[in-house]
Amino acid sequence: QVQLVESGGGSVQTGGSLRLSCAQSGRTFSIYAVGWFRQAPGKEREFVAAINWSGTRTDYADSVKGRFTISRDNAKNAVYLQMNSLKPEDTAVYYCAGDRNRDRLLPVRWAYDYWGQGTQVTVSS
Numbered sequence: 001q002v003q004l005v006e007s008g009g010g011s012v013q014t015g016g017s018l019r020l021s022c023a024q025s026g027r028t029f030s031i032y033a034v035g036w037f038r039q040a041p042g043k044e045r046e047f048v049a050a051i052n053w054s055g056t057r058t059d060y061a062d063s064v065k066g067r068f069t070i071s072r073d074n075a076k077n078a079v080y081l082q083m084n085s086l087k088p089e090d091t092a093v094y095y096c097a098g099d100r101n102r103d104r105l106l107p108v109r110w111a112y113d114y115w116g117q118g119t120q121v122t123v124s125s
Contacts, residue, residue: 002114003025003026004114004115004116005022005117006094006095006096006116007023007119008119011124012121012122012123013124013125014123014124014125016123017083017086018086020080020094020096020121021079021080022034022078022079022081022096023077024079031053032053032114033099033103034050034079035050035051035106035111035112036049036081036095036096037094037095038092038094039093039095045095046061047061047107047108048061048064048081048094049070050099051070052103052104053102053103057103064083067086068081069084070082081094083121086123087123090123091123094119095116097113097114097116098112098115
């Protein structure tokens with residue numbers, strides 16, 4: 001059984017930074033591609049970023065390009081989302097998700113097999 005646990009959320013002001021972590025227990029994390037999604041109140045869950053199993057390929061939503069960076073450390077079974085220049089519209093619950101197709105980077109929820117419980121990010125103006 002794969003379990004994903006997000007951490008690192010919190011409250012920051014506009015322009016601030018946060019680093020989210022996604023830790024995995026169970027099978028070796030390196031067999032999965034990993035994505036980050038977010039869901040704001042009253043909105044659909046949307047794609048943020050994804051990284052393949054080896055960390056050699058990444059993809060980002062247009063809304064976060066140049067501000068967010070996804071990375072991974074397979075030795076630590078962890079994936080990170082560095083978020084800089086945060087804006088109020090980044091406020092949401094952030095989820096990490098694992099895709100058993102380890103080299104696929106799809107910005108859609110149905111591609112991912114495992115999900116964490118989420119961590120809240122709040123950006124105030």
